[in-house]
Amino acid sequence: MIEFKSVTKRYPDGTVAVDALSLTAPTGQITVLVGPSGCGKTTSLRMINRMIELSSGQILIDGTDTAGQDAATLRRGIGYVIQHAGLFPHRTIVDNIATVPMLVGWGRTRARERAYELLERVGLDRRLARRYPAQLSGGQQQRVGVARALAVDPPILLMDEPFSAVDPIVREELQTELMRLQAELDKTIVFVTHDIDEAIRIGDQVAVMRQGGLLAQLAPPAELLAHPHDDFVADFVGRDRGYRALAFSNAQLPALREERTVRLGAALDGDRSGAGDDWLLVVDDAQRPQGWLDLRAGHRDAAADHLELGGTTACRDGSLRSLLDAALSSPAGRGVVIDDTGRLLGTVTAREVLALIEAERERPTSSAGSTEPLEKSTPG
Amino acid sequence: MIDLMLAWLTDPANWTGSDGVPVRTLEHVVYSLVTLAVACAIAVPAGLWIGHTGRGTFIVAGIANGLRALPTLGLLVLFVLIIAPLIGNDLAFVIPSLVALVVLGVPPVLSGTYAGIQNVDPAARDAAYGVGMSGRQVLWRVELPCALPLMFSGLRSATLQIIATATIAAYVSLGGLGRYIIDGQATHDFPQMLAGAVLVAVLALLADLLIAGVQRITVSRGLTGRYRRTAADPPSAGPVAGGAGSEGDRVLDPV
Numbered sequence: 001m002i003e004f005k006s007v008t009k010r011y012p013d014g015t016v017a018v019d020a021l022s023l024t025a026p027t028g029q030i031t032v033l034v035g036p037s038g039c040g041k042t043t044s045l046r047m048i049n050r051m052i053e054l055s056s057g058q059i060l061i062d063g064t065d066t067a068g069q070d071a072a073t074l075r076r077g078i079g080y081v082i083q084h085a086g087l088f089p090h091r092t093i094v095d096n097i098a099t100v101p102m103l104v105g106w107g108r109t110r111a112r113e114r115a116y117e118l119l120e121r122v123g124l125d126r127r128l129a130r131r132y133p134a135q136l137s138g139g140q141q142q143r144v145g146v147a148r149a150l151a152v153d154p155p156i157l158l159m160d161e162p163f164s165a166v167d168p169i170v171r172e173e174l175q176t177e178l179m180r181l182q183a184e185l186d187k188t189i190v191f192v193t194h195d196i197d198e199a200i201r202i203g204d205q206v207a208v209m210r211q212g213g214l215l216a217q218l219a220p221p222a223e224l225l226a227h228p229h230d231d232f233v234a235d236f237v238g239r240d241r242g243y244r245a246l247a248f249s250n251a252q253l254p255a256l257r258e259e260r261t262v263r264l265g266a267a268l269d270g271d272r273s274g275a276g277d278d279w280l281l282v283v284d285d286a287q288r289p290q291g292w293l294d295l296r297a298g299h300r301d302a303a304a305d306h307l308e309l310g311g312t313t314a315c316r317d318g319s320l321r322s323l324l325d326a327a328l329s330s331p332a333g334r335g336v337v338i339d340d341t342g343r344l345l346g347t348v349t350a351r352e353v354l355a356l357i358e359a360e361r362e363r364p365t366s367s368a369g370s371t372e373p374l375e376k377s378t379p380g
Numbered sequence: 381m382i383d384l385m386l387a388w389l390t391d392p393a394n395w396t397g398s399d400g401v402p403v404r405t406l407e408h409v410v411y412s413l414v415t416l417a418v419a420c421a422i423a424v425p426a427g428l429w430i431g432h433t434g435r436g437t438f439i440v441a442g443i444a445n446g447l448r449a450l451p452t453l454g455l456l457v458l459f460v461l462i463i464a465p466l467i468g469n470d471l472a473f474v475i476p477s478l479v480a481l482v483v484l485g486v487p488p489v490l491s492g493t494y495a496g497i498q499n500v501d502p503a504a505r506d507a508a509y510g511v512g513m514s515g516r517q518v519l520w521r522v523e524l525p526c527a528l529p530l531m532f533s534g535l536r537s538a539t540l541q542i543i544a545t546a547t548i549a550a551y552v553s554l555g556g557l558g559r560y561i562i563d564g565q566a567t568h569d570f571p572q573m574l575a576g577a578v579l580v581a582v583l584a585l586l587a588d589l590l591i592a593g594v595q596r597i598t599v600s601r602g603l604t605g606r607y608r609r610t611a612a613d614p615p616s617a618g619p620v621a622g623g624a625g626s627e628g629d630r631v632l633d634p635v
């Protein structure tokens with residue numbers, strides 16, 4: 001647990017970057033600091049490992065004031081990941097990851113072994129081990145940065161905009177990867193970002209900060225979306241927060257409609273008799289949905305290149321948002337629902353999902369989903 | 381003229397005795413090595429300290445511009461005039477020459493070292509502190525290795541200048557390859573002058589090659605971009621997949 005107690009940072013030039021910040025980052029959870037540029041996120045983060053010294057107040061880690069400890073020793077016990085990864089360009093990947101183990105006096109062999117283990121853990125090929133940072137893509141470098149931070153298995157991980165410099169697709173991969181890792185490792189993570197979507201996606205709790213280093217609101221993502229504390233937070237969270245809040249409410253699935261399916265590659269005779277329905281769902285041998293087939297196009301078979309792709313699928317235990325998105329993105333107007341193994345369960349229409357949302361709103365206890373377990377990733 | 385110079389160079393008489401080519405070359409090498417070593421002993425620690433702490437950067441700018449503008453020959457004569465009365469023997473001439481050469485060698489090494497440290501990726505430096513390195517560890521394990529390419533540039537340019545300029549030692553009746561040039565001029569023996577100049581050039585070239593070799597060995601391939609094939613990489617292997625999917629295309633193949 002990391003506790004900020006009325007922490008203030010005033011830079012020598014008089015800038016008050018953080019103003020009487022009080023905040024607790026609970027053990028085993030991801031606390032996200034989010035806010036516009038210059039609001040004091042980085043300063044707050046770097047005061048935890050004393051890369052920046054506080055002007056007043058206290059930061060306690062598991063009850064111990066960090067001010068009393070040797071800064072370098074403190075930092076070796078805290079993982080630190082930064083925006084451009086900051087890998088050491090003259091060292092190979094494996095030696096980059098082995099940095100902290102070597103610093104704390106593990107032998108070279110043991111440090112290297114650990115580094116190889118971590119390389120795989122963050123989803124990188126072992127063959128990258130002997131390369132240099134310049135030979136890796138931005139996303140790969142960022143993974144190495146995470147591996148380096150995890151090398152001596154510190155209980156705390158500080159991450160400063162770690163995924164901001166990579167393209168959106170890679171960013172999402174890295175976010176998913178972080179959540180997967182966190183599920184295994186249970187670290188106390190403080191994560192800084194200016195991207196509210198990222199904050200909502202990965203945070204267990206989100207601290208919205210405003211200019212001058214003031215805390216605007218500290219809440220779980222669902223509550224932030226449902227009950228922004230003031231106009232600033234409401235503005236920052238964004239206009240479509242109502243829609244995004246659906247990602248945090250799980251509903252009892254409606255009765256799914258059974259869908260007529262055809263095997264991938266099968267011939268299409270006799271299947272056109274469906275009254276007034278122009279779309280046929282194509283599945284593979286394991287009943288996994290592959291795409292929709294437009295019967296009006298007059299295809300003779302369900303070959304893969306006749307399929308309309310692009311619709312998302314929702315998981316059985318997915319959120320209302322993923323259900324609605326599946327329905328809206330389906331060319332047939334029916335969202336495909338699958339089970340954990342990807343097998344088809346049935347379909348649902350947008351109208352049915354909306355009815356579900358209405359019902360959810362009327363349930364007296366469902367105050368913004370804040371009492372429910374938060375659903376973090378929506379597969380599909 | 382070239383023929384005469386070649387004749388001079390191939391005349392066995394010029395390769396023996398106390399004013400033969402081997403002895404003169406050795407003298408030249410000794411002058412250069414000593415002054416280069418002293419220049420590095422001053423400039424490298426100073427450059428490291430200034431680059432690491434960010435303090436005293438004005439010294440670098442001042443020295444780099446100020447000292448470079450000084451005419452070495454004038455400096456030499458000045459030093460001789462100042463020092464000679466103080467010391468009564470041969471050293472009266474040796475020391476001023478060496479000091480002048482040191483003064484020549486300091487600026488390139490100093491600014492190369494300083495610039496090398498300054499140019500270290502700020503993110504790498506930040507990460508080095510962030511993982512818990514002490515200031516000294518950051519300097520030795522990250523800043524210095526990353527600064528090596530620029531430090532070597534400074535060293536090479538200092539070496540070339542010192543070897544070329546060490547000929548001036550002959551002005552104050554010392555040895556070295558400069559003797560051929562000075563004496564040749566005095567006796568209008570132009571082939572000898574030319575031979576001296578060529579010998580100096582060859583020596584400078586060899587020294588540069590030698591340092592380049594050392595540089596190749598000491599500077600990390602991660603900085604130079606001369607990546608080695610690893611055993612696991614088949615020649616012309618495609619990008620190695622990194623992680624779940626869409627990335628990995630920027631992986632450079634070893635060259």
Ligand SMILES: Nc1ncnc2c1ncn2[C@@H]1O[C@H](COP(=O)(O)OP(=O)(O)O)[C@@H](O)[C@H]1O
Pocket residue numbers: 011012013015016017035036037038039040041042043044
């Ligand atoms: N070393 C510094 N000296 C003076 N002001 C600084 C320094 N570092 C940051 N600041 C100022 O402090 C404020 C907060 O900065 P920072 O914590 O980096 O914000 P964020 O990470 O949220 O973008 C900004 O106004 C910034 O200009």
Ligand SMILES: [Mg+2]
Pocket residue numbers: 041042043
């Ligand atoms: Mg920042």
